[in-house]
Amino acid sequence: MILAKSKDEVSKDVAVSVISQITEKPDSLLGLPTGRTPLNMYEHIKELTRKRNVDWSQAQFFGLDEYLDTDRLQSFKYYLETNVYGPLKISEKNCSNPLTIVNYDNAIESMGGLDLTVLGIGTNGHIAFNEPPTSELSWTHCVWLTESTKDANMEFFESPEIVPDKAVTMGIQTLLSSRRLILMAFGSHKKEILERALKGPVDPLIPASYLQKHQNLEIYTDFEFSI
Numbered sequence: 001m002i003l004a005k006s007k008d009e010v011s012k013d014v015a016v017s018v019i020s021q022i023t024e025k026p027d028s029l030l031g032l033p034t035g036r037t038p039l040n041m042y043e044h045i046k047e048l049t050r051k052r053n054v055d056w057s058q059a060q061f062f063g064l065d066e067y068l069d070t071d072r073l074q075s076f077k078y079y080l081e082t083n084v085y086g087p088l089k090i091s092e093k094n095c096s097n098p099l100t101i102v103n104y105d106n107a108i109e110s111m112g113g114l115d116l117t118v119l120g121i122g123t124n125g126h127i128a129f130n131e132p133p134t135s136e137l138s139w140t141h142c143v144w145l146t147e148s149t150k151d152a153n154m155e156f157f158e159s160p161e162i163v164p165d166k167a168v169t170m171g172i173q174t175l176l177s178s179r180r181l182i183l184m185a186f187g188s189h190k191k192e193i194l195e196r197a198l199k200g201p202v203d204p205l206i207p208a209s210y211l212q213k214h215q216n217l218e219i220y221t222d223f224e225f226s227i
């Protein structure tokens with residue numbers, strides 16, 4: 001019998017894989033997620049960085065998405081600064097945010113393209129903030145957030161009225177252009193959407209289903225899942 005690993009064990013596996021990327025190619029371009037799913041992975045990255053003295057100084061970091069019209073403390077830039085960039089002592093010049101770079105896709109391309117992008121999945125099938133329906137041909141763009149995404153993220157805001165309705169996100173093509181993709185899904189509430197996304201037809205109503213088109217997708221879950 002194969003026992004599913006715990007969220008903590010899986011998060012550590014992802015952390016090890018991200019660190020291997022940097023050890024093998026120190027100037028890698030990394031696409032980084034926010035939200036609840038990667039928090040444990042970031043803790044393991046910090047711990048492994050201390051233990052192994054990992055040098056992140058040549059790596060370039062790209063946030064996957066960002067809210068529009070929100071204050072600094074709620075921004076994904078702040079999330080990444082506090083959970084990743086600060087603790088890993090990464091210089092500000094190596095950290096990019098889709099809100100402050102006019103052509104995010106050109107910037108990524110001109111630096112050689114994303115080497116590894118880590119993703120979570122929303123219960124409505126979104127990846128980054130590519131909400132259903134999303135065109136396969138999308139690059140970085142602005143989006144209206146769905147009610148289900150706003151509900152899911154309500155807990156991070158003091159009141160429902162200040163949950164942003166808009167965001168900017170890497171598009172499907174931006175994500176599919178990444179040489180490696182890691183998709184993480186934790187909790188039984190993510191199992192059904194992951195099954196539909198990766199085993200059902202490719203469907204603009206399930207943006208994560210486009211990941212079936214990527215040749216180098218690695219899936220990490222804390223429940224039993226195989227393709």
Ligand code: PGA
Pocket residue numbers: 034035036037038119120121122123126127128
């Ligand atoms: P979560 O969000 O990690 O907070 O569950 C995942 C996502 O929306 O991509």
